[in-house]
Amino acid sequence: MDQREAPLLSALDEDKAGGRYGFTQPGHRSGRGIDAETLRIVGAEAFRSDVLVTGGLDDRKSSRGLLSRAEALMAEAVGAEQAFFSTGGSSLSVKAAMLAVAGGKGQLLVSRDVHKSVVAGLVFAGLMPRWVTPIWDPKRHLAHPPSSDAVDEAFAHYPRAAGCLITSPTPYGTCADVAAIAEVCHRHGKPLIVDEAWGAHLPFHDALPGSAMQAGADVAVVSIHKMGAGFEQGSVLHLQGQLVDRHRLAACAGLLGTTSVNALILTAIDGWRRTMALEGRRILGGAIDLARRVRESIDALDGFDVVEDELLTVESSSGLDPLQVLVDISELGVSGYDAGAWLRAHEGVDLNLYDHRHLQASLSPADDDSTTERLIRSLERLRAAAPQLPRPTPILFPTPEELEPEPAMPPREAFFSEAEVVEAKNAVGRIAAEPLTPWPPGMPIVVPGENINEAVVDYLRSGVAAGMVVPGAADHTLEHIRVVAHTRLPWADQRAPRI
C-alpha cells in the first residue's frame, strides 16, 4: 500500500472545501450553531472538522471504503494483519478484546497489574480472572510485567482459561518479554492480548522495545493519544494470526462503540499513522536522543535519581521505553504526591505519574530542548522548595501476597449483587463490590469479588492520607467501602491469611 495516502484525512479536506451541507447530525452545523465564546475557546476549526463519517465523509453505504482503507494502512504500518480504529480509548478496545477472546463466560489469565478498564472488561464479559503474578519490586513498590514462566504456570493451573492478557509497556514504561509469553500462550493453543496502551510508537523505531505485534501477540490494544499523537480517545486494535476471530473482534468493538464516531479522532489517527510510516524513524530518533539528554540532566541534579538499570534486571522487566523518565525523589524528603502538586501549583508543570517516592515525566516527539529545559528548571526549583514541603506521611505497604487475594466470586456477580457501604474497618473479611483504583497509574488494588484484607485497607487508607487519589470509589476518602451485602468470611476477625 502507499503509506503516503491518508484516506480519512484527505476526505475531510475535500469535505471542508466541497460545500456540502447536512440536515443531519451534528446539530451544530460546522459550528454555525455554537455561541461565540464557545467557538473562541474550543476553536471554530474543531467544529468545522466535526462531521459525520458514514453519511458524511463517506456515503451511507461507505462505498468509498475510507475507514477500512485507513485501517488497512495502519495494519500494514505496524505489521498487523488487521487494525480496527476506536473512538472509545483503549478502555473500550481492551473490553472488546476480552469479549472476543473469552466469549462472555469462563476464565482469562490476567496479569494482576492491569489497568482498571480490564476490571471493567471482567465485569462486562462475566469472566473469572485467574491472576498471573507480576514481578513485584518490594523496594519501590512497583509491579513489573509477569515472566513467561508465571504465564506457563498459570496455564498449568487453569488449562481452561481462554487466553492471557498482560500490560506491556506498563505506565512506567517497563516491558514484558512478549515474545516468550506469546510462545507460551501458543504452546497452550491460547491467544495473547497485550494492553499496549502506552506503546503506540513502538513499531516505528528499532531502538525502542519491540511492539506486541512484532513479538507475536494475537491482539494488541494501543492508545494513539498516549505515546502517539492524536486526540484523546483514539485507540486501535491490532490483530494477527488465527486464534482470534476477526469478525467477532470487530463485532465486539461494535457492540461497545458509539454509532456517532468522531471524525476528528479518526482523521488524526490516520494522519499520525502516515507521519510515523513515512518519518517515524527520524522523529522518534530525535525523541530518543532528547530523552537520553533529559535523563542525564535530571540524574545530575542532587536529590533526583533517574531509575533505569534496576528496572531492567531478570527480576524486573525485559525492556524499557526511554521516553518514560521515572525519577526517585526520596532523597528530597518529600512524597511524589506533594512534589507533583507543588510542580502544578508553582510551575504550571504536570507530570504523567507520581507516587509515594517517584515522579515520572512522559516525553513525546513534540518535546524539544525548550520544553525539557522547563522541566529541568522546575525540578531545580522543587529541590529548593523541598525543605518547606511536608515530610512524607508513611504508607503501610502490603506484601505482594496480600495484594493478590483469590477471588471469592466472579467480578460481575460481586459488582451487580446487593451491596452495602460499610466503615472501612468493617470491610475487612467482606467481599468487595467495587474496584478501588489509585490513580495514577490506575491499577486496581481491590477488584470486585475479592476478599478484602486488613493489609489492603491499611495500605489504601494510609495512601489516601499521604496524597493518593482513588477516583471512582463510592467514598473517595475511603472511610467507607462498598461490599457485597450479607456475606462475611470466616476469618473476618483476624489479620487476613494468605489465600
Ligand SMILES: Cc1ncc(COP(=O)(O)O)c(C=O)c1O
Ligand atoms: C495500561 C493502560 N491500559 C489502558 C488504558 C486506557 O486507555 P484510554 O485512556 O485510551 O482509554 C490506560 C489508561 O491510562 C492504561 O494506562
